[in-house]
Amino acid sequence: MTKKKAKIVEEDGCQVRMIHLDRVKRARDEAIPEKEMRRLALIFKALSDPTRLQITLALQGGEMCVCDLAAMLNISESAVSHQLRHLRDLALVKTRRDGQMLYYSLDDDHVADLVKIGLNHVRE
Amino acid sequence: MTKKKAKIVEEDGCQVRMIHLDRVKRARDEAIPEKEMRRLALIFKALSDPTRLQITLALQGGEMCVCDLAAMLNISESAVSHQLRHLRDLALVKTRRDGQMLYYSLDDDHVADLVKIGLNHVRE
DNA sequence: TGAGAATCTGAACATATACTCAAATATACG
């Protein structure tokens, strides 16, 4: 049995406890770039809110306009618009204008994939 | 060209604007159960924070203890512990005790899948 | 061009959350 004790390491002027130097090192080496990591977190965050998740699920069935989404979700059109802007900023949805109406649809195949895999998980 | 105008519908005692009754109806019919939806949102939320996402990524390389994760992420062990509790509450990670040490590892294959698919998206 | 329709925006507010610090647990081992 390996009985290890934490090693105190000086790092960035701070005392850091570390037990498996090799694992910490490996994890740091394998870490993805900061930028990708933040972006990835934002994608997940987009799907982490019930309203946005429901919007995403609804749009998998085809494009919809703001007021239909609001009616379906039973919240104000303003709230829907705010959330759609959020999704649009992340390029997860796109719009098509037809007269006075804006139709929103999914702009990313991976988003649908993420939701499907997530659903499999939840349903097990 | 179909020029539609919103229909005002009485619902739950509120006036609701609705343009495509069929689409709203379909979206409502296809909607997943409230409970599954909330759970799914929680899973995504777990991955939506940079710290938790990095913990998840690190654990894909094998189990790690709290202080190693703290050293790797350069944050306090307390902060890591709080986030691990969050992940454990959702059954995304599990622990194995060896003496004084608790080793955390992923407890869900889908989580790794989600992160991988997400990464593909980000890298395109 | 001007009224109406659909959507967007900004401010305000209430809630949620991620971290730090200090103290409490839990386990090992002399």
Add this chain to the structure above:
DNA sequence: CGTATATTTGAGTATATGTTCAGATTCTCA
């Protein structure tokens, strides 16, 4: 047992976020 080690917990705080409300935009078409 009693001390040291590893982790957890709770309070406190600062920040982020989701919604509503009121009003501004944008576009259509009579």
